[in-house]
Every structure is written in C-alpha cells, then in structure tokens.
Amino acid sequence: MSRRARGGATRLDSYVDRYAARTLGMTASEIRALFSVASRPEVVSLAGGMPNITGLPLDVVGGAISDLVEHDGPAAMQYGSGQGDPGLREQICDVMRLEGIEGHPDDVVVTVGSQQAVDLVTRIFCDPGDVVIAEAPSYVGALGVFRAFQCDVVHVEMDGDGLVPAALAEAIRAVRADGKQIKFIYTIPNYHNPAGVSLASVRREEVLDIAREADVLILEDNPYGLLGFDDGPHRALRADEPDGVIYLGSFSKTFAPGFRVGWALAPHAVREKLVLAQEAATLCPPSFSQLAVRSYLSTHDWQGQVKAFREMYRERRDAMVEALEDMMPRGARWNIPNGGFYVWLTLPDGLDAKTMLPRAVTSRVAYVPGTAFFADGSGAQSMRLSYCYPTPDRIREGVRRLVAVIEEEMELRETFGTMPGARRERLASRGYESPNTDLR
Ligand SMILES: Cc1ncc(COP(=O)(O)O)c(C=O)c1O
Numbered sequence: 001m002s003r004r005a006r007g008g009a010t011r012l013d014s015y016v017d018r019y020a021a022r023t024l025g026m027t028a029s030e031i032r033a034l035f036s037v038a039s040r041p042e043v044v045s046l047a048g049g050m051p052n053i054t055g056l057p058l059d060v061v062g063g064a065i066s067d068l069v070e071h072d073g074p075a076a077m078q079y080g081s082g083q084g085d086p087g088l089r090e091q092i093c094d095v096m097r098l099e100g101i102e103g104h105p106d107d108v109v110v111t112v113g114s115q116q117a118v119d120l121v122t123r124i125f126c127d128p129g130d131v132v133i134a135e136a137p138s139y140v141g142a143l144g145v146f147r148a149f150q151c152d153v154v155h156v157e158m159d160g161d162g163l164v165p166a167a168l169a170e171a172i173r174a175v176r177a178d179g180k181q182i183k184f185i186y187t188i189p190n191y192h193n194p195a196g197v198s199l200a201s202v203r204r205e206e207v208l209d210i211a212r213e214a215d216v217l218i219l220e221d222n223p224y225g226l227l228g229f230d231d232g233p234h235r236a237l238r239a240d241e242p243d244g245v246i247y248l249g250s251f252s253k254t255f256a257p258g259f260r261v262g263w264a265l266a267p268h269a270v271r272e273k274l275v276l277a278q279e280a281a282t283l284c285p286p287s288f289s290q291l292a293v294r295s296y297l298s299t300h301d302w303q304g305q306v307k308a309f310r311e312m313y314r315e316r317r318d319a320m321v322e323a324l325e326d327m328m329p330r331g332a333r334w335n336i337p338n339g340g341f342y343v344w345l346t347l348p349d350g351l352d353a354k355t356m357l358p359r360a361v362t363s364r365v366a367y368v369p370g371t372a373f374f375a376d377g378s379g380a381q382s383m384r385l386s387y388c389y390p391t392p393d394r395i396r397e398g399v400r401r402l403v404a405v406i407e408e409e410m411e412l413r414e415t416f417g418t419m420p421g422a423r424r425e426r427l428a429s430r431g432y433e434s435p436n437t438d439l440r
Contacts, residue, residue: 021128022128022148025150026147026148027147043361043364043365044366044398046320046395046399047386048389050389051388052316055305055308056255064299065295068292075291076287079284080290082276083110084110084111085110085290085291088110088290089106089108089263090105092108092110092249095297096238099233100236102239103242107267107268110285110290111262111263111264112261112286114221114249114252115145121184121264121266121274125184125217126146126151128150129150129151130181131154131181131182131183132146132153132183133153133168133185133186134146134155134156134187135155135187136158136378136379137194138186139194139221139373140372143373143374143375146186146375152180153375153376154175155374156185159197162199165207184219185211185216187199187218187220187237188222188224189204190225190232191232191338191339191340193223193340194344196340196344197337198339201235204235208244216244217245217246218237218246220236220245220247223249223253223262224341226306227309227339227340229337242267246266246270247265250263251293253341255293255296255305259289260286313339313387313388315392316388317387318392319392319395320385322396324345328345329403329406332345334385341387342385342387343386344382344385347382350413351381351413352381353380353381353382354380356405359409360405364401367384385402
C-alpha cells in the first residue's frame with residue numbers, strides 16, 4: 001500500500017485509511033506513554049498503579065501451582081467454560097460476602113482481570129454516541145474502553161465524600177433533555193483510582209435511589225474494596241440493589257495481577273449476554289489462572305495476606321502524606337486516602353501538571369498528569385501520585401524531587417508569567433530574567 005495517503009499527505013501508518021472508525025479513539029494512555037521512562041531505576045515513579053506483591057509468599061504460591069499441575073493438570077491445561085470455573089465462582093461469592101453481597105455463582109462471569117469486565121459490559125450495552133456517566137476524575141483504563149466503543153462520557157463531580165448525588169441527578173436530567181441515551185453510571189465507590197476517596201455511606205443510598213428512579217444501571221468497579229486502612233470494607237452498592245447494579249471485582253490487588261483473574265456479578269439476563277461476549281472474545285477465561293487462584297484461596301490464609309498488604313500500603317500512604325505535609329509549597333492541596341493506592345494532588349494556581357511532566361522526569365520523578373483521567377482533557381492542574389510501589393524512603397525522595405520541580409515552576413511563573421512552556425523554558429535556559437508583563 002502506498003505510504004502516501006489520500007490527499008497526498010505522507011503518513012507513517014500506511015493502513016490508516018482502512019481502520020474502523022472506532023480505532024480513532026484508541027490512543028496510548030498517558031500512563032503507557034510514560035512507562036518506558038518512568039521505569040528507569042534512577043526515576044522515582046509515583047506514576048504507575050502496580051500492586052506491590054513483594055510480600056507474597058512465593059513458596060506457598062509455587063506449592064499451590066505444582067499441586068495443581070500434579071493433581072489437576074489436565075483440567076488446568078484444557079479449555080474451560082466461557083463463564084468460568086464453577087468452584088472459583090463459589091469462592092468469588094464468599095469474597096463478595098465480605099462487602100455484604102449475597103450473590104449466586106450462576107450470576108458470576110470470570111473475566112481476564114476486571115479490565116475485561118469493563119470491556120464486556122460496554123460491548124454489550126453501548127452503541128456509538130451512547131452516554132456513560134462517569135465520575136470526574138475516572139479510571140483511565142475505563143475511559144479507554146468507553147472511547148474505543150465511541151461512547152460519549154459525561155463527567156460528574158466528586159468531592160471528599162465521593163460522587164456528588166445532586167450533580168449525578170442533574171447530569172441525568174441534562175443528558176436526557178438533550179435526547180441522549182444513558183447506558184450506565186460508572187463508579188468506583190471505594191478508595192478511588194485516581195481520586196483516593198470513598199463514597200460516604202449516606203450517599204450510597206442516595207446514588208442508588210437516583211439510579212433506581214431514573215432507571216439507569218450502575219457499573220460498580222471495586223478492585224480496592226478490601227484495601228481500607230482505617231475503615232472498610234464498605235457495603236457494596238450491589239449489596240442493596242441486585243437488579244440495578246453490575247459489580248466488578250478483581251484478584252489483582254488482593255492477590256496478584258499476573259493471573260489476570262477478575263469477575264462481573266450481573267443480573268441474570270445480563271450475565272447471559274456477558275458469557276456470549278466472553279466466548280466471542282476468548283472462548284473462555286484461562287483455566288490455568290483460574291485454578292491457580294482457586295487453589296491459592298483454598299490452601300492459604302488469603303485474608304491474612306490481604307491484611308499484610310493493607311499494612312504495607314498504609315505505611316507507604318503515611319510516608320507520602322507526611323512528606324507532602326513537610327515539603328509541599330503553599331497552594332498545593334491533596335487528600336488523605338483511607339485505602340487503596342492513590343493521592344490526588346492539585347497544584348498551586350497557574351501550574352500545569354502536564355506541561356511540567358518532562359521537567360519532572362528530567363528531575364527523576366514521575367507522576368500521572370490529571371488530564372489522563374478526564375474524557376474532556378480537563379484536570380491539568382492536578383496529578384495522581386501512587387504510593388503503592390516504591391519504598392517509604394523512595395516515596396520521600398520522590399516527593400522531595402517533585403517539590404523542587406514545583407518550586408522551580410512557581411519561580412518561573414512568577415518571572416515569566418503564563419507564556420507557553422516551550423518558550424518559557426528556552427528563555428529560562430538562557431538565563432533570561434524579566435518580570436516584564438508583555439511576556440504574559
Ligand atoms: C478502578 C480500576 N478498575 C479496574 C482495574 C483493572 O484491574 P485488573 O484488570 O487488573 O483486574 C484497575 C487497575 O488498576 C483499576 O484501578
């Protein structure tokens with residue numbers, strides 16, 4: 001195929017005219033683009049949300065896997081059911097009971113991480129142009145799915161108590177007044193990624209009431225629910241609304257993400273469609289991973305392990321919050337998460353986390369700019385800081401480097417005003433100093 005596309009422009013991708021329209025929305029997330037730089041050892045990465053599984057007893061996991069091969073090898077290496085292993089689905093119901101859910105194994109569909117569950121749910125519900133209501137900010141991986149299915153994401157404000165019910169009701173009203181179809185409300189009620197907040201219990205009832213009254217499904221994404229430091233586990237939305245909520249869970253943060261085992265618990269009819277979508281996508285979720293997780297859950301004190309994870313993450317949360325309190329300049333604001341992996345930090349006025357990022361990476365610290373978490377490109381003044389992976393000492397060092405970058409940026413801003421980043425950097429690197437207001 002010619003490397004010259006229609007209209008004569010040279011294009012690097014010679015297939016560009018052949019892709020389906022939905023691929024237009026498929027772009028590398030800001031986190032992906034960062035990974036290659038942020039994973040260099042000299043960089044303190046406060047960017048990635050990788051669970052820290054160094055505390056996992058690998059001998060126990062290894063023993064469970066070799067037992068599996070020895071005693072159940074043929075089943076573990078064979079195709080399985082599209083819905084997932086029945087024994088694992090029973091165990092999943094036990095896990096969900098910790099959050100008040102009385103689910104039936106027949107209504108569980110095992111997925112390749114909860115990421116695939118977001119994809120399958122969107123696949124079966126959304127046509128191009130359908131509206132998904134999502135918190136602002138929202139999980140970047142879910143936004144990627146919604147974009148891939150050409151959904152129209154309408155954001156709803158959150159505060160320290162999570163999704164704001166009045167804003168949700170108003171968003172539903174406004175979308176409907178516009179004549180658009182709302183397919184579901186996507187929410188992460190516990191230890192939110194990236195906002196770090198949880199939905200207050202009185203708001204849980206309000207959100208359920210609003211969704212029930214408007215007859216809109218809720219997609220409850222809950223990978224961090226068992227990782228509360230000072231509270232929790234919170235009662236799941238699904239616990240009080242079996243028909244109106246599709247619940248997503250995952251073993252990625254409570255065990256290990258490499259097995260890629262997650263699940264959806266859905267009303268019976270929806271479950272039926274999810275299984276068909278799962279069969280079309282993968283035939284069946286991987287048998288080996290499912291049976292390995294099943295074996296780990298039944299032979300190991302997995303809840304004790306989750307408690308150990310919680311304690312490790314709490315220590316890291318403390319290290320990050322203390323470092324922020326000690327070092328951050330005035331004007332920066334952040335929340336103190338009660339669980340999960342993330343602090344959401346808003347920079348002093350006038351600073352832009354996205355344009356500051358290359359400078360931060362040069363100073364050997366990485367974060368994710370807030371714009372990654374909004375479908376409409378807003379959020380530039382904020383950033384997500386993850387404390388899950390680095391040690392407490394590295395976290396403190398990372399915050400120290402970040403603060404130096406922010407202070408430098410504030411000084412530059414004072415000196416050169418709000419001129420575009422590239423010009424400002426050029427002038428600054430030449431030692432140009434001018435408080436001149438024409439430069440604004
Ligand atoms: C809110 C949220 N949902 C879903 C996922 C996907 O997790 P997994 O596919 O590993 O289960 C993540 C991963 O970070 C997440 O933070």
